[in-house]
Amino acid sequence: MVDMDAFAKPGKPYYLALGMEGSANKLGVGVIKHHLGPLDENNRAEILANVRSTYNAPPGQGFLPRDTARHHRNWVVRLVEKALKDSGVKVSDLDCLCFTQGPGMGAPLQSVVVAARTLSQLWELPLVGVNHCIGHIEMGREITGARNPVVLYVSGGNTQVIAYSRQRYRIFGETLDIAIGNCLDRFARTLHIPNDPSPGYNIEQLARKGKHLVELPYTVKGMDLSMSGILEYVDGLAHDLFSGKKSKYLYDEEDGERITVEDLCFSLQENLFSMLVEITERAMAHVDSNQVLIVGGVGCNERLQEMMGIMAGDRNGSIYATDERFCIDNGIMIAHAGLLAYRVGYGNELEDTVCRQKFRTDEVYVKWRDD
Structure with a gap:
């Protein structure tokens, strides 16, 4: 001891x-x-x-x-x-x-x-x-009381799935290029939305108003993921939207309605968070854990917590997260x-x-x- x-x-x-x-x-x-x-x-x-x-x-x-x-x-x-x-x-x-x-x-x-x-x-x-x-x-761990969870660390500069073993926090998977927070921040710059209180928070609010899910690249490579290509693709859609370009990719296939900025924010979040849920679940299976702790600034996102909670619930597990004071x-x-x-x-x-x-x-x- x-x-x-x-x-x-x-x-x-x-x-x-x-x-x-x-x-x-x-x-x-x-x-x-x-x-x-x-x-x-x-x-x-x-x-x-x-x-x-x-x-x-x-x-x-x-x-x-x-x-x-x-x-x-x-x-x-x-x-x-x-x-x-x-x-x-x-x-x-x-x-x-x-x-x-x-x-x-x-x-x-x-x-x-x-x-x-x-x-x-x-x-x-x-x-x-x-x-x-x-x-x-x-x-x-201190705030939530999570004992030995798989950790999803998501912030402006880092994206990692982590589990503890033998006095080290071992990295099971991570981003191969940019972090998820950086991806959201850079898309916020494209949209010219305010940075106060944070770009990711403002994208989250816009995403809640989105109703059309736009198909975006989904890039998971084993336990790792990549987000630079997704960012480039959604940036291109945003520029086409602002320029008034009539591309088939800017219209919903089912009802023919034009895609909005809110739809792009919604689709980006759903795509990125699905990738995170996938690699986190794979790490949980590997270490035989049913606890997930989300930390880092992006961990405040309520939609990410909801999606992770659904996955953890399917495994008879639980999710732990903190509010903005500690995330x-x-x-x-x-x-x-x-x-x-x-x-x-x-x-x-x-x-x-x-x-x-x-x-x-x-x-x-x-x-x-x-x-």
């Missing part, structure tokens, strides 16, 4: 950590408390603060690294101050500072790690670098995963805090789990 209390301070019945996330356009800071002993249904982590600021580019544009990094630099001190104020925690009470080490966009990651290094030296606190994907998984990138997930690592002796020297844009989920030794 892993000793989770070996590094507790004498006389202090809990651990406290502050986490900082900034791998993409979300800047988040969170403060979390772990009581001594193993975390389970009788001893849950306490979320003391979870604040966030989002950089949104104008409609039709994506967020550039330099602009996103500038946003993070401008807001990081204010968010740290607010998180400490909301939590009522003193700096002297903290056990460690946690930060996202990767994967993600280089400039935003670097802007946050510089802040973390600075605070670490000012406050004389140890640093703990966290894999962004592991942060999502561990926060999802979307946030600081509390970094604080939680970082504190789990700190409690089993993990930490970073200052010279080892270099960010890694390509930091794979299965590289992390999950020492805090031995089940």
Whole structure:
């Protein structure tokens, strides 16, 4: 059994950590408390603060690294101050500072790690670098109570099907090109719809009004999938629609009605989510699991949750998901995963805090789990 209390301070019945996330356009800071002993249904982590600021580019544009990094630099001190104020925690009470080490966009990651290094030296606190994907998984497990699920990790930069084995989160399948969140975001740019609160959310709302299912490429290759070709195809349909082109592909075969933007959003979601359900079910069969945990920003999509729930129900299983506070990138997930690592002796020297844009989920030794 892993000793989770070996590094507790004498006389202090809990651990406290502050986490900082900034791998993409979300800047988040969170403060979390772990009581001594193993975390389970009788001893849950306490979320003391979870604040966030989002950089949104104008409609039709994506967020550039330099602009996103500038946003993070401008807001990081204010968010740290607010998180400490909301939590009522003193700096002297903290056990460690946690930060996202990767994967993600280089400039935003670097802007946050510089802040973390600075605070670490000012406050004389140890640093703990966290894999962004592991942060999502561990926060999802903590919030939902899922014990050992197959994990579908879907976000702007990542699409992976994951299962735990022997102190590693093993990747069973993933995207071969772009992530599903990136696919949805880029289609939102084509449609010139707002980026606030998020492109994927706005596509979801349009999709609810769609009634014609347009046939799109379906690209599953074993346990992996590809989305760049689908994006190119649906982009072409959108451009033809906007230009007024009279193509047979822009009319429903049954009633002859012209396809709408809402129909394209509906069809794109149905197609992409069906691919995700297929590879997730295949992973569940492989590891003999009946639990699915959906994490990452795209995991907030209610239609994805519904489709996955139908599949899990057919297997006499269950689905676990969180709301936007924890699905979307946030600081509390970094604080939680970082504190789990700190409690089993993990930490970073200052010279080892270099960010890694390509930091794979299965590289992390999950020492805090031995089940």
